[in-house]
Amino acid sequence: MTVPTQQYSIVARTKGVAQLVPDALIPKLRDDCVLVRTQAVAVNPTDWKHIDYVTQSGKARPGCDYAGIVEEVGANLSRPFKKGDRIAGFLHGTNDDNFDDGAFAEYIAAKTGVAMHVPDNLSIEEAATMGVGISTVGQGLYQSLQLPLPGTNSGATGTILIYGGSTATGTLAIQYAKLSGWKVVTTCSPRNFDLVKSFGADAAFDYNDPHCAKNIAEYTSNQLTHVFDCIGSAEAVMICANSIGPQGGKYSTLLKIKDWPRADVEVLYTLAYTGIGEPFTKAAYGGHIEARPEDYEFQIKFWDLAEKLIREGKIKPHQHIIGQDGLKGVLDGINLLREGKVSGAKLVYRVADTPNISTTRSHSSAASDRTVSQIPRLFSPGGRRPRVSGAKRCTGHPATSQPHSRTSVSSTSSRGPSSELGYRPPSPPGSKDGHRRQRPPLGFNEDSVATAAAALVAGGSQLAVPQTSGRSVDLSWGLRTRQQQRRYMSMPAVATPPNSPDWFKKAQGPSIFEIFEKSQPTTRRTFQFAHAASAMPKNPKRRVALETADEFLSVQVGEDAYFVRSDAMGVADGVGGWSQYKGANPALYSRKLMHYASAEFEKLDDILDSDYSIDDYNNVDPREVMQQSYDQTNADMAAAKILGSTTAIVAVLRDDELRIANLGDCGVMIVRNDEPIFRSEEQQHSFNFPYQLGTGSRDSPKDAQTFSVKIQEDDIVILGSDGMFDNVFDDDIVEIIRSVVQSSGTRNRTSVDPQKISDALLRRAREVAEDSRYASSPFQTRAIQEGMYYQGGKMDDVTVLAGVIR
Ligand SMILES: NC(=O)c1ccc[n+]([C@@H]2O[C@H](COP(=O)([O-])OP(=O)(O)OC[C@H]3O[C@@H](n4cnc5c(N)ncnc54)[C@H](OP(=O)(O)O)[C@@H]3O)[C@@H](O)[C@H]2O)c1
Structure with a gap:
């Protein structure tokens, strides 16, 4: 690829102001650098801090985290790279001493001592999250606190407090400390307890709990000696100081602190920029700082080790969210960090998504392309599908007292604007907090959906759909797929058509809980979900409301809403037909329903300290949870x-049993060893008119189907809104999961990242939904079976939850 002479780049102009400019110069290639065509960049707190408080030149380029492709190679590299290599690493962003530094540009000069070859098991977006974190953890844990390097089996072991475990630095530090053989205690908000434990933390404490330090001291039997503080606030200092035992120890911080209250504790401070081994001047950091070649030497070795550990799957990236508009979106991301609106996730931007970027420059993510091409496409690449003979065009339903249509199928032109893929909301709350939280009923306010929480941007790159001419579409494919499905379904075979309103009631038989109680064995394995969520609103411009600590326990995505915990999940899909009714808000309805369902489970989190008994916990019934949340909503x-x-749909895990209550056309599928062992069916009054819960609805939770499925370690549970199940055939869900498992390089599914599964399913659902011409979709198949003419996928909000049983 020819390197252009000018490029898009962000420039820090004046205090607090950064701009995207189209005519920045390409950096000069220095001997110790490679020229990188960036594909993805990530945002760090240091970016806004430099823009607001540090840089003075008006010319520096912000950005420290990047991933991309090597285009040119300097003569004297610290670590070997060649043209075409995938690379990710750390740069000195907003460097007033060298305006060529900084990651937020199409082309950057990267020093190879603080970079790695991106291993195959990492997407380019994931790789972009790691640069600052790796360098920082290297300095903080190993240069400063002198922990033994992973794999060396030398040096002391003990317990370390990682203060701020849910930060991007913290989740890496937890993993490294565990690899070094240390026990890890950490602090974060309760909503991130599951997150930090999934990275290996042995115990997590809420830093807002006034007894936090006391609890840590008790947990560590007053023996804590080492602290790595990723926050550095006055409160953090006090908690860290009071957590360390009477013998004293070492405290390493990432932010310079004013007062440290204990003389028996050594205070250490690191600044990642010294790891690049070059001098720099920052008035805000005390003026001129000499080069520290020893720091760079350490980093070269540390990045070597990091590359190996990541390739071996021993170090995993922080959660990430892909924002829209590439480098332009980075400016929004900087602002979200500045406003403290990002929790437990890293914001990543794909350079190719930058509006107006030259089409002759290819910044598309090789990793994403590869992921897509690994998944067999379900649409026929070409040829208009044959018109179905005798089919009438579907025009939706006649008006009734209650809107019921899931989506208009009257015209493919009713779909939203060509939308972008890639939004991935962070995991919602719902962790076991370790103490009971009382939640008041939600305050009611028309705007509460919009204002409830941080609104993160949706978006990502558009996926190209190949449109070569060729085969025609086999219309019986979907039907065959559903017949295959039925073999695996636990629903009994029935002679009456599923569209009959009483079908499910008849088919359902006695409550599974009655059966379950009688047959409960005495010794059973207890499992949890390793879980992830991927979701995208129908209209990508519509904001996604996340939870806040004191408000919703659910996440809203368009009119979908969900919650996910290590023992339960739920998805609700607000009925869009309400849009024509004044005073209607189906999005709020679905969000509240999921909030209250999650709150029902939260009540059982600490039965020792509540009005609930172990029997309440053991016998929790998802239909009863649905009833409670329905009443409150x-x-x-x-x-x-x-x-x-x-x-x-609400699903709860108890021991080795997954209990499910489903009303309407959300769904659940359980996959074991590349085979579907269970799949729920839609409940519909008629085509595209699902059972639903609502204000004045004729259906109620009593009409929900209930199921009980024995699960095993390694099973993969997928919950989704109809936005997924209407667009992705069951066989394809199985195939996509199989493909993700295979590409993760392990036969052991318990170590598969559920985020990769939910991402891949979301990607497929959007791919099909956006294709109104060539895609074959389950929704289309059913429409045709109803004698209606419908082509392609169905544009809708899509929510996918993935739970790997561990
Ligand atoms: N010296 C260095 O070389 C260096 C290097 C890297 C980073 N840093 C600094 O280290 C800090 C962390 O950076 P990062 O990128 O890892 O962070 P990040 O991922 O942006 O951190 C976000 C998390 O910080 C937690 N948090 C926010 N305010 C908090 C508070 N007052 N007390 C406790 N936790 C709080 C939140 O956790 P919950 O949502 O769980 O509450 C949130 O999830 C930043 O200040 C950054 O500038 C310094």
Whole structure:
């Protein structure tokens, strides 16, 4: 690829102001650098801090984290790279001493001592999250605190407190400390307890709990000696100081602190920029700082080790969210960090998504392309599908007292604008907090959906759909798929058509809980979900409301909402047909329903300290949870005179049993060893008119189907809104999971990253949804079976939850 003479780049102009400019110069290639065509960049707190408080030149380029492709190679590299290599690493962003530094540009000069070859098991977006974190953890844990390097089996072991475990630095530090053989205690918000434990933390404590230090001291039997502080606030200092035992120890911080209260503890401070081995001047950091070649030497070895550990799957990236608009979006991301609106996730931007970027420059992510091409495409690449003879065009349903249509199928032109893939909301709350939290009923406010929490941007790159001419579409494919499915379904075979309203009631038989209680064995394995969520609203410009600590326990995605915990999951899909009714808010309805369902499970989190018994915990019934949340949601909606309705599914894990209550057309699928062992069916009054819960609805949780499925370690549970199940055939869900498992290089599914599964399914669902011409979709198949003419996928909000049983 020819390197252009000018490029898009962000420049820090004046205090607090950064701009994207189209005519920045390409950096000069220095001997110790490679020229990198960036594909993805990630945002760090240091970016906004430099823009607001540090840089003075008006010309420096911000950005420290990058991943991309090597285009040119300097003469004297610290670590070997060649043209075409995938590379990720750390740069000195917003460097007033060298305006060529900084990651937020199409082409950058990268020093190879603080970079790695991106291993095959890492996407380019994941790789972009790691640069600052790796360098920082190297300095903080190993240069400063002198922990033994992973694999060396030398040096002391003990317990370390990683303060701020849910930070991007913290999740890496937890993993490294564990690899070094240390026990890890950490602090974060309760909503991130599951997150930090999934990275290996042995115990997590809420830093907002006034007894936090006391609890840590008790947990560590007053023996704590080492602290790595990723926050550095005055409160952090006090908690860290009071957690260390009476014997004293070492405290290493990433931010310079004013006062340290204990003389028996050595205070250490590191600054990642010294790891690059070059001098720099920053008035805010005390003026001129000499080069530290020893720091760079350490980093060269540390990055060598990091590359190996990542390739071996021993170090995993922080969660990430892909924002829209590439380098332009980075400016939004900087602002979100500045406003403290990002929790437990890293914001990543794909350079190719930058508006107006030259089409002759290819910044597309090789990793994403590869992921897509690994998944067999379900659309026929070419040829218009044959018109179905005798089919009538679907025009939706006649008006009734309650809107019921899931989506208009009257015209493919009703779909939203060509949308972008890639939004990935962070995991919602719902972890076991270790103490009971009382949640007041949600305050009601028309705008609460929009204002409830941080609104993170949706987006990502568009996936190219190959449109070569060729085969025609086999219309019986979907039907065959569903017949295959039925073999695996636990629903009994029935002679009456599924569209009959009583079908599910008849088919369902006695409550599974009655059966379950009688047959409960005495010794059973206890499992949890390693879980992840991927979701995208129908209209990508529509904001996604995340939870806040004191408000919702659910995440909203368009009119979908979900919650996910290590023992339960739920998805609700607000019925879009309400949009024509004044005072209706189906999005709020679905979000409240999921909030209250999650709150029902939260009540059982600490039965020792609550009104609930172990029997309540053991016997929790998802249909009863649905009933409770339905009652509370309806009460709220009635008080606020707001209308709405939703479909919903709730699943809970107890021991080795997954209990499910499903009402409407959300769904669940369980996959074992590349085979579907269970799949729920839609409940519909008629085609495209699902059962639903709502203000004045004729259906209620009593109508929900209930299932009980024995699960095993390694099973993979997928919950989704109809945005997924209407667009992705069951066989393809299985195939996509198989492909993700295979590409993760392990036969042991328990170590597969559920995020990769949910991402891949979301990607497929959006791919099909956006294709109104060539895709074959389950929704299309059913429409055709109903004698209606419908082509392609169905544009809808898509929510995918993945749980790997561990
Ligand atoms: N010296 C260096 O070389 C160096 C290098 C890297 C980073 N840093 C600094 O280290 C800090 C962390 O950076 P990062 O990128 O790892 O962070 P990050 O991922 O942006 O951190 C976000 C997390 O910080 C936690 N948090 C925010 N305010 C907090 C508070 N007052 N007390 C406790 N936790 C709080 C939140 O956790 P919960 O949501 O769980 O509450 C949130 O999830 C930043 O200040 C950064 O500038 C310094």
